[in-house]
Amino acid sequence: MDGRVRLLVNERSAPAVNESRHKREGREIPKTTIPNKSGKDLIVYRYRDALNFAHGAGLIGFDTALVPELCDVPGNHYVARAIAHFADGSSWSGIGDANPANVNRMVAAHAPRMAETRAKARALGDALNLDANFADEFGDGDKAEEAITFAVRATPPAQSAAVSCEGCGAAIKDSPNFSADKKADYSRRKYGKVLCYTCGKAAD
Numbered sequence: 001m002d003g004r005v006r007l008l009v010n011e012r013s014a015p016a017v018n019e020s021r022h023k024r025e026g027r028e029i030p031k032t033t034i035p036n037k038s039g040k041d042l043i044v045y046r047y048r049d050a051l052n053f054a055h056g057a058g059l060i061g062f063d064t065a066l067v068p069e070l071c072d073v074p075g076n077h078y079v080a081r082a083i084a085h086f087a088d089g090s091s092w093s094g095i096g097d098a099n100p101a102n103v104n105r106m107v108a109a110h111a112p113r114m115a116e117t118r119a120k121a122r123a124l125g126d127a128l129n130l131d132a133n134f135a136d137e138f139g140d141g142d143k144a145e146e147a148i149t150f151a152v153r154a155t156p157p158a159q160s161a162a163v164s165c166e167g168c169g170a171a172i173k174d175s176p177n178f179s180a181d182k183k184a185d186y187s188r189r190k191y192g193k194v195l196c197y198t199c200g201k202a203a204d
Ligand SMILES: [Zn+2]
Pocket: 165, 166, 167, 168, 169, 170, 195, 196, 197, 198, 199, 200
């Protein structure tokens, strides 16, 4: 009888790994595009969407706590640790920090909460095996904590239909981070027509 109880406990402590949590193939986590100061838009996962997906992939809860030895209350600098627990028995930890220099002025008054949310976001990023960085690591100021995002690693832009310069006729080509379509749109906004880089410079 005693052995049987132990067996049940052992079964419960070694649940099957939940592949839907970490497998990238075939899963759908909504992505969104946010403008970036450099002019290159960032393709990102939002924290809220990653959290929503995590709930469907067995997220049980978080343990979070400020890390007192790394916090500077007078300086409004806070560091938090979060551990995300999943039904497959795995736990994932993350650290997040917030201070007036790395958060938007709007949320600077809520630095402890922001640090906690960033820590949770990091834990989720690892738990879900997101192919991503955080947009805030690119110095892209968060508008609010809901805007914490995971930037999807650069994938080559889709090949655009042929576009050519209305000045010299040269083909406008895709480059690694800027598709020909994007260049054409930019040129139309700036010059009112599609110009290649050389003709654009001449028109400046
Ligand atoms: Zn041209």
